[in-house]
Amino acid sequence: MPSADLSIPKTAKAAVLASFNTKYTIVSNHPVPQPSELQPGQCLIKLEYSGVCHSDLHIMKEDWENKAVLPLIGGHEGVGRVVAIGEHSEEGMGVVKVGDRVGLKWIADACLKCEMCRTGYESRCPTSFARAHGFSVPGTFAEYAVSYTKYVTPIPDELDSAAATPILCAGLTVYKALKQSRTKIGDWVAISGAGGGLGHLGMPHILHFMKETNHDYEHVAVQYAVAMGLRVLAIGKLPLLSRYKYLRSLKMFEDTGDAKKALALSLGASAWVDYKESTDLTKDVHAATDGLGPHAAVIAAGDARPFNQALMYLRATGTLVAVGMPAGNALLNAPVPLLILKCLTGLGSAIGNRQDINEALQIAARGKVKCQYQVRDLSELNEIFDEMDAGTIAGRVLLKF
Numbered sequence: 001m002p003s004a005d006l007s008i009p010k011t012a013k014a015a016v017l018a019s020f021n022t023k024y025t026i027v028s029n030h031p032v033p034q035p036s037e038l039q040p041g042q043c044l045i046k047l048e049y050s051g052v053c054h055s056d057l058h059i060m061k062e063d064w065e066n067k068a069v070l071p072l073i074g075g076h077e078g079v080g081r082v083v084a085i086g087e088h089s090e091e092g093m094g095v096v097k098v099g100d101r102v103g104l105k106w107i108a109d110a111c112l113k114c115e116m117c118r119t120g121y122e123s124r125c126p127t128s129f130a131r132a133h134g135f136s137v138p139g140t141f142a143e144y145a146v147s148y149t150k151y152v153t154p155i156p157d158e159l160d161s162a163a164a165t166p167i168l169c170a171g172l173t174v175y176k177a178l179k180q181s182r183t184k185i186g187d188w189v190a191i192s193g194a195g196g197g198l199g200h201l202g203m204p205h206i207l208h209f210m211k212e213t214n215h216d217y218e219h220v221a222v223q224y225a226v227a228m229g230l231r232v233l234a235i236g237k238l239p240l241l242s243r244y245k246y247l248r249s250l251k252m253f254e255d256t257g258d259a260k261k262a263l264a265l266s267l268g269a270s271a272w273v274d275y276k277e278s279t280d281l282t283k284d285v286h287a288a289t290d291g292l293g294p295h296a297a298v299i300a301a302g303d304a305r306p307f308n309q310a311l312m313y314l315r316a317t318g319t320l321v322a323v324g325m326p327a328g329n330a331l332l333n334a335p336v337p338l339l340i341l342k343c344l345t346g347l348g349s350a351i352g353n354r355q356d357i358n359e360a361l362q363i364a365a366r367g368k369v370k371c372q373y374q375v376r377d378l379s380e381l382n383e384i385f386d387e388m389d390a391g392t393i394a395g396r397v398l399l400k401f
Contacts, residue, residue, distance in 0.1 A: 008032060008044065008083055013401070014142035015381050017072045020062035023382045024074070024141070032144045038086030043096060043149045045104060047080035048161045050140035051373075052381070052397040053169055055106075057388050059135060068135045075399075076106040076133040077168040078140030079161040082152070089149055101161065102152035103168045103361075104140055106351060108133045109148040123351040141381065143401045153357050156365040166220075166371040166396045167364050168357065173323060174221040174298070175360040176352030178228060181296035182319045182345065185229035188294035190285065190313070191221045191269075192235045192306040219267055220371055221298060224360070226268035227368035233288050234264035235281075235306075236274040285313040292316075298323060304330035311344060320346040375400050 014030035033044055056074045058064055068074075082100045089095075096102055108131040110117050116124040131148070133139040138146065155164045183189055225232045261272045271288040278284045286293050293315035299306050300323040310320050311334045332346070339346075352360070363369055372395030376384060387393045 008034065012143040013378055014073050015378060017060055017070065017074060019070060020060065026379055026381065030142060033146050035084040038084060038146065040086050040088040041149055042086040042146055043082050043152065044084040045080040045102065045145050045147055046083045047078045047140055047143060047145055047401050049079050049165045050075045050399045051077035051165045051169060052384055052399060053077065054388065056134060057385050060385065073138040073142050074134040075140030077165055078104045078145060079155055079165050085149060096149050096152055096154065101155045103155055103164060104133055104145060104147050104152060105168045105172065105357065106132055107151065108137050109151045112150065120353050122353045141378065141399065156361055158365040159361060162373065162375065162398055163364065163370065164361060165398055166373055167360055170220050170371065171360045171364060171369065172352045172357045175224050176356045177298050177321045177323045177349040178224055179356065180347060180349050181298060181321050183230055183296045187230055187296065188233055188289040189225050189230045190233045190235055190294040190297040190310065191218060191225065192297065192299045192301055218300060220369060221300065222264060222267045222269050223369040224363065227363050232269040233271045233273065233285065233294055234269040236260055281309055282313040293318060296321060300324040308333050311338065314344060317343045320344065322348045371396055373398050
């Protein structure tokens with residue numbers, strides 16, 4: 001028989017997107033899958049919090065070439081408790097059980113058998129494309145969500161649910177990028193756009209990266225880098241080159257000035273370079289990093305220029321880690337001799353695997369990483385998207401159920 005909490009209701013609150021470029025409909029009578037309806041390996045989660053990400057906005061506005069499956073319950077980062085598990089699901093050590101507090105991520109499931117999964121690249125597994133929360137399967141904008149027992153993430157007891165929620169997307173993304181930077185304790189890492197939000201923590205599928213901005217990430221990147229023993233050079237990013245004119249006009253998208261510098265340094269950055277004050281970015285970056293340049297650069301920008309600049313200021317044998325994905329056919333314009341003579345490495349980083357998220361959460365549980373967030377109600381979801389579209393939201397927005 002399925003494991004179940006007998007108090008599971010037949011219906012509950014959810015936000016449903018019926019068509020692109022329209023508002024979400026907030027309903028109180030959305031059907032809740034019952035324990036008998038769960039397939040082997042599936043579990044039902046009663047959510048406490050859901051994050052709201054810029055990717056959710058892009059999905060709603062049909063900004064991506066690949067389209068989400070409609071009707072859609074959006075959202076791809078949530079924390080709650082397991083209330084039911086499908087009959088004939090795997091049992092034993094390391095398997096979730098009813099009552100466990102777990103996190104749901106962009107990837108709802110992966111096969112864990114293919115070459116990509118075996119080598120740690122679960123974000124490239126074909127199953128993970130077919131089962132992405134808030135895109136191809138129902139997500140976390142609901143009181144109850146279905147996920148998979150082998151892929152939900154246990155939340156450390158030391159970390160409260162609200163603080164854990166943003167780590168499941170923003171934290172995981174930047175932590176994985178830093179892990180792939182080939183740096184060691186004491187090395188310099190440049191984080192471009194470090195006055196914004198992904199930078200303050202440290203997309204997730206290849207499509208998940210197609211954002212105009214990454215303001216939920218940059219502060220987190222600084223904190224993770226410091227926790228990993230790296231010296232951080234925070235670089236205020238260039239003015240936004242967006243196809244939306246009104247976005248280009250918003251000063252909040254320019255990560256420059258004394259306030260941004262003070263924030264980056266307060267989070268543990270060792271040095272700061274402001275593009276507005278710099279007449280020679282490469283020279284200024286070198287001057288701030290022992291005269292040689294950083295050992296790695298993590299770029300979470302929606303603009304090709306910071307990627308190309310990084311190739312110029314990286315020290316010999318340095319590594320460029322691409323996290324943001326600029327719109328259109330953005331190119332790296334690097335002379336081949338430069339790559340050879342400096343022995344540079346360039347790579348892309350897409351989300352992370354199950355081990356990566358466990359490590360990212362443990363670092364946060366030890367108090368080394370804290371994400372700025374505000375808590376709102378599900379009924380405010382459309383208002384939140386309007387504010388996000390206008391660029392007036394600071395930090396992450398969490399929905400509390």
